[in-house]
Amino acid sequence: MTKILVLGASGLIGQFVAGDLIRRGLAVTAAARRFSAAQRDLFGEAVRETPIASLDVLGLKALIAQSGADVVVNCIGVLQDQPGKSTHEAHDGFIERLIAALCAIGRPVLLIHTSIPGEAGGDTTPFAQSKRRADGLIVESGLPHAILRPGMVIAPAPYGGSAMLRALAALPVDLPQGLAERPFRYVAVEDIADTVARIADRWKPGEPYAAVYDLMHPDPHTMQSVIARLRHWLGDVWPWRLRMPEFAIDLGAKAGDLSSWLGWxxxxxxxxxxxxxxxxxxxxxRWMTDIGVSPRSLDTLLHERPATVENRWFARLYLLKALIVAVLAVFWLVSGLIAITVAYGDALDMMERSGFPGGQSHAFVIVSSLTDIVVGLLIAFRRTSRIGLVAGIVVAVGYMLGTAVLTPALWIEPLGALVKTGPAIVLMMVALAISDDR
Structure with missing residues (x-):
């Protein structure tokens, strides 16, 4: 039986490919840096957690040898440089080490590599350039290989670009004209998995194999036409829509760049x-002819998977999630900074009027302000966001209970600061409930 090692099996493509191969009864090792609990349950004994992208040649060789793989499917990719993630290290740097490891195995292993569509002359981003260099290294290596270049991936589980498409479909807005009318080819993740399975089945160890395929539906589409179809699928057909200006797209991209440096x-x-x-x-x-695939259309995919209430909730909440996290982080940071700086005197007066001695008032204002700042910072960073949200709920409830016992007069303060803490707690609970990305 052909043994297959899927690298990056926790990602959108990797998870579906590994799951599909397992359902076909193939011997699969699903490898990734980290899996969610649901993914570990899905893959069972096939799971192998290891920091793949940072492994050296010997580490990759050991991983391949331990899996006994006849076929290695590489689904590792990084959209943009950020702390702990590098397009070079994830793409051409990694492929260089992977090729060396495959050559050192001492037996033929087929490499199936997921790349990006388009021609090299149009590559302007480090993401595209590093992907293209990785493709070149594979071709030059002489190893048996198949380079798959999928269009925008449409999958049952939304993530990344496909999640953004659903979110845009749920909004009463249209994209700027130029972006809306750009060519936009898509592919069903089922067709990618089917392609991997067919190539793995056809290849015989020792035989040469070299192919590059564009995986996408043959019919021309624009980004706006795909969003319009998703909008109809979701049932969010607004009676009116606004055209987004170009600067709003650029502003959103800059905000995304900033959040990526916080780990998002x-x-x-x-x-x-x-x-x-x-x-x-x-x-x-060529893909359709050689592999014999009949690409699924978007209409077919959406007809097979009618939109449910969770699909609509996800689409409507996806962009709000970022706004909720940003608002909560700023809320805690600003409240702490104001209390310890410009409003420090007023905070002391309020505490002393409530019966706190002067020394205790100073300590309480300083400690509570620093606590607020720490909670805000914890929420802002992706790695600690859940900890920050739980801490924020605990601290907020503590403030409410503490003041009810020690300074009940604050509950009838004219601006109702403590009364407004309740909705903030609920918002943090909502952020916790939707914090998962996969």
Whole structure:
């Protein structure tokens, strides 16, 4: 039986490919840096958690050897440089080490590599350039290989670009004219998985294999036409819509870039917008002929998966999630900074009027202000966001209970600061409930 190692099996494409191969009864090792609890349950004994992208040649060789793989499927990719993630290290740097590891195995192993569509002459971003260099390294290596270049991936589970499409479909807005009319080819993730399975089945160890395929539906589409179809699928057909100005797209991309330095991975970043403005193009004719795939249309995919209430909730909440996290982080940071700086005297007076001695008032204002600032910082960073939200709920409830016992007069303060803490607690609970990305 052919044994297959899927690298990056926690990602959108990797998860579906690994799951599909397992359902077909193939021997699969699903490898990724980290899996969610649901993914570990899905893959069971096939799971292998390891920091793949940072492994050296010996580490990659050991991973391949331990899996006994005849076929290695590489689904690792990074959209944009950010702390802990590098397009070079994830793409051409990693592929260089992977090629060396495959050569050192001492037996033929087929490499199936997921790349990007388009021609090299149009590459303007580090993402596209590093992807293209990786493709070149594979071709030059002489290893048996298949390079798959999918268009925008449409999958049952929304993530990244496909999640952004659903979110845009749920809004009463249209994209700027130039972006809306760019060529936009898509592919069903089922067709990618089917292609991987067919190539793995056809290849015989020791035989040469070299192919580059554009994986996408042959019919021409624009980004706006795909969003319009998703809008109809979701049932969010607004009676009116506003045309977004170009600067709003650029502003959103800059905000995404900023959040990426806090550890978040939003789909709307400068690289994503640059690639969309370039257009998603390719020629799937060779893929369809050689592999024998009949690409699924968007209408077929959506008809097979009617929109449910969770689809609509996700689409409507996806962009609000970023806004909620940003508002909560700023809320805690600003409240702490104001209390410890410009409003320090007023905070002391309020505490002393409520019966706190002077020394205790100073300590309480300083400690509570620093606590607020720490909670805000924890919420702002992706790695600690859930901790910050839980801490914020605990601190807010503590403030409410403490003041009810020690300074009940604050509950009838004219501006109702403590009364407004209740809605903030609920908003933090909402942020916790929707914090998962996959």
């Amino acid at each position: 991975s939003p789909p709307m970043r400068s690289t994503a917008i640059a690639e969309l403005r370039r257009g998603v193009l390719g020629d799937p004719a």
